[in-house]
Amino acid sequence: MSVVVNTSKPAPSAPLLADLSGVSARRRNKNAMMTALMGVSVAVIGILLALVLGTVVRKGWSIVAGEFPQWFTKDIQLSPRRPGPGMKAAIVGTIVATATATVIAVPLGIAGAIYLNEYGKRSLFARSLRFLTSVMAGVPSIVMGLFIYVFWVVPRGVDGLNGFSGALALACLMLPIVVRSTEEMLRLVPQNLRDASLALGATASRTTLTVVIPKAAPGIISGSLLAVARAAGETAPLIFTIGAAKHTNWNPFSGTNTSLSLQIYANAKESFPTAQERAWGAALTLIVLAFVFTFVARSLSARLSKGGES
Amino acid sequence: MALALDDLKSKKQIADRTFRGMTIAGGVTIVLILGLIAWTIASKSSLAFRTEGLSFFTERRWAPASNVYGALSFIFGTSVTALIAVVLAVPVSLGIALFTTQVAPSWLKRPIVAMTDLVAVVPSVVFGLWGIIFLAPKLVPVFTTVSGWFHGVPILGRIFGPASAGRTFMTAGLILAIMITPIITSISREVIETCPPTDRDGALALGATRWEMITGAVLTHSAGGIVGAVMLGLGRAMGETIAAALVIGSSPAITANLFSSGDSLPSVIAFEWGEATSDAKRSALIAMGLTLFVMTLIVNFAATYVVNRAMKRMRGES
Numbered sequence: 001m002s003v004v005v006n007t008s009k010p011a012p013s014a015p016l017l018a019d020l021s022g023v024s025a026r027r028r029n030k031n032a033m034m035t036a037l038m039g040v041s042v043a044v045i046g047i048l049l050a051l052v053l054g055t056v057v058r059k060g061w062s063i064v065a066g067e068f069p070q071w072f073t074k075d076i077q078l079s080p081r082r083p084g085p086g087m088k089a090a091i092v093g094t095i096v097a098t099a100t101a102t103v104i105a106v107p108l109g110i111a112g113a114i115y116l117n118e119y120g121k122r123s124l125f126a127r128s129l130r131f132l133t134s135v136m137a138g139v140p141s142i143v144m145g146l147f148i149y150v151f152w153v154v155p156r157g158v159d160g161l162n163g164f165s166g167a168l169a170l171a172c173l174m175l176p177i178v179v180r181s182t183e184e185m186l187r188l189v190p191q192n193l194r195d196a197s198l199a200l201g202a203t204a205s206r207t208t209l210t211v212v213i214p215k216a217a218p219g220i221i222s223g224s225l226l227a228v229a230r231a232a233g234e235t236a237p238l239i240f241t242i243g244a245a246k247h248t249n250w251n252p253f254s255g256t257n258t259s260l261s262l263q264i265y266a267n268a269k270e271s272f273p274t275a276q277e278r279a280w281g282a283a284l285t286l287i288v289l290a291f292v293f294t295f296v297a298r299s300l301s302a303r304l305s306k307g308g309e310s
Numbered sequence: 311m312a313l314a315l316d317d318l319k320s321k322k323q324i325a326d327r328t329f330r331g332m333t334i335a336g337g338v339t340i341v342l343i344l345g346l347i348a349w350t351i352a353s354k355s356s357l358a359f360r361t362e363g364l365s366f367f368t369e370r371r372w373a374p375a376s377n378v379y380g381a382l383s384f385i386f387g388t389s390v391t392a393l394i395a396v397v398l399a400v401p402v403s404l405g406i407a408l409f410t411t412q413v414a415p416s417w418l419k420r421p422i423v424a425m426t427d428l429v430a431v432v433p434s435v436v437f438g439l440w441g442i443i444f445l446a447p448k449l450v451p452v453f454t455t456v457s458g459w460f461h462g463v464p465i466l467g468r469i470f471g472p473a474s475a476g477r478t479f480m481t482a483g484l485i486l487a488i489m490i491t492p493i494i495t496s497i498s499r500e501v502i503e504t505c506p507p508t509d510r511d512g513a514l515a516l517g518a519t520r521w522e523m524i525t526g527a528v529l530t531h532s533a534g535g536i537v538g539a540v541m542l543g544l545g546r547a548m549g550e551t552i553a554a555a556l557v558i559g560s561s562p563a564i565t566a567n568l569f570s571s572g573d574s575l576p577s578v579i580a581f582e583w584g585e586a587t588s589d590a591k592r593s594a595l596i597a598m599g600l601t602l603f604v605m606t607l608i609v610n611f612a613a614t615y616v617v618n619r620a621m622k623r624m625r626g627e628s
Binding site for chain 1: 323325326329330332333339341351401403404405408428437438443444491519520549550556584602606610614
């Protein structure tokens with residue numbers, strides 16, 4: 001008997017496998033072949049991921065490390081065909097746009113989620129809000145960019161192209177993600193905690209603020225960080241909204257800006273090797289940024305799920 | 311004394327109501343934003359729909375210079391690349407989902423899940439960059455070889471026709487396939503994990519091999535949910551902009567040849583918006599955005615409906 005031991009989780013785990021010695025060769029071979037194909041699928045995605053990351057790290061490292069301090073301290077080379085260090089403007093732009101978008105989308109999303117889970121519950125408005133949030137999650141990111149361009153940038157003319165406009169488009173993208181993940185986290189908070197707080201005479205708002213939210217906080221933060229990581233990597237909403245700057249601009253409200261993703265997109269289209277090098281460098285910088293955010297988010301949510309079990 | 315207590319109570323009530331009001335305001339704002347998106351996009355595209363009428367969807371020519379705006383070749387490109395992506399991604403995603411739930415020992419599960427999740431974290435523009443600079447040049451000889459195999463074969467010979475460049479429908483489909491694999495995998499895995507162990511143990515007890523157990527118990531049980539997962543992947547592939555824009559070739563075409571360059575809705579918006587100065591062209595591009603929005607909306611709705619129904623049924627059964 002070949003036995004795969006069932007561990008910790010009761011339902012989903014590899015089942016006990018029967019002895020196949022009495023089974024016909026045809027059926028045994030088919031079983032072995034399909035099992036091998038499943039293994040191959042895992043290998044395929046693993047190899048592709050390694051290939052993508054490997055290329056980015058190899059090509060990106062040579063410029064990021066080769067131009068070490070200047071990569072992070074100098075503005076972007078004006079001509080794509082000339083070599084030269086500097087991605088500071090894009091790093092700053094990504095930080096400015098993503099941070100501004102976070103300030104807009106996260107409080108709004110959390111407020112919406114609190115309404116959904118603590119007040120609205122199954123009411124008509126809550127159900128429509130849940131439905132519309134899922135609609136919004138499906139809006140293609142380029143459409144968000146078009147929307148902000150037409151609605152926000154056009155009325156402001158040339159001054160409309162700035163970090164804030166880009167942030168608005170990113171915020172539209174983050175909003176449904178934040179609402180959805182926050183609501184899920186609030187739902188995980190046991191009802192008896194709320195009941196206990198209410199029984200002690202606390203109002204509903206006090207219960208939410210001092211009992212429910214602290215309990216769900218790590219999950220809410222991790223969901224928001226995942227949305228931030230997603231927004232930091234987005235390109236399409238920024239193409240029409242943020243402008244095309246090469247100089248560092250910390251001010252979201254005035255002057256054009258740029259981002260790592262836009263620099264990758266613009267330089268990838270160029271045929272000059274210098275531009276392509278710059279694209280790989282920006283890609284490495286962006287991937288590291290996205291991975292750090294995701295890693296922090298994951299470890300927070302892992303801590304939450306451990307806390308929930310105990 | 312009683313007065314003070316009442317005072318305290320009403321103060322508390324005011325705070326309570328204010329907080330409640332704030333959360334409702336948050337919800338209303340979200341609804342308003344979505345309404346604004348729909349209204350803005352719809353009103354700005356009306357010019358294109360008024361002048362082009364239904365021919366906007368049936369005209370295959372895109373010639374802004376002579377004021378002809380047809381979306382058909384872009385709708386075609388979006389559909390074809392998304393379909394290629396799904397066809398390529400589904401077997402791999404199902405394989406990974408089945409491997410993690412049915413085959414892998416428990417210590418191997420977390421690394422595999424983490425690995426597929428990592429694919430989802432890579433920004434789409436990075437896949438585009440990799441596709442345009444690294445993958446596309448390497449694909450030209452591959453395409454040529456494959457099209458050589460099918461040369462002269464009816465139908466297949468036309469689908470795998472001669473390759474002119476590395477940036478084609480197929481390249482875009484390949485990149486999109488990598489990008490949608492994580493979502494199809496994770497939803498399929500969730501669905502498969504709802505399969506009751508008694509079903510699987512029953513199949514095995516009857517003498518089924520593992521593969522027979524999977525086809526007989528696991529897949530029949532999870533079919534609905536997996537179909538939904540695939541459709542969500544399709545929706546994701548259709549809406550994805552930048553990666554596809556970089557590798558599709560940006561030359562609108564309607565052809566059976568998958569190894570030919572083409573264009574898609576999001577890609578033409580991203581590329582031509584900057585040069586679009588006339589109202590007519592801008593409106594046409596926004597109308598393409600609306601078309602894309604509606605297409606993804608339909609697919610996403612169908613997918614959500616299928617997944618929810620399947621999940622409900624399975625929970626009820628187990």
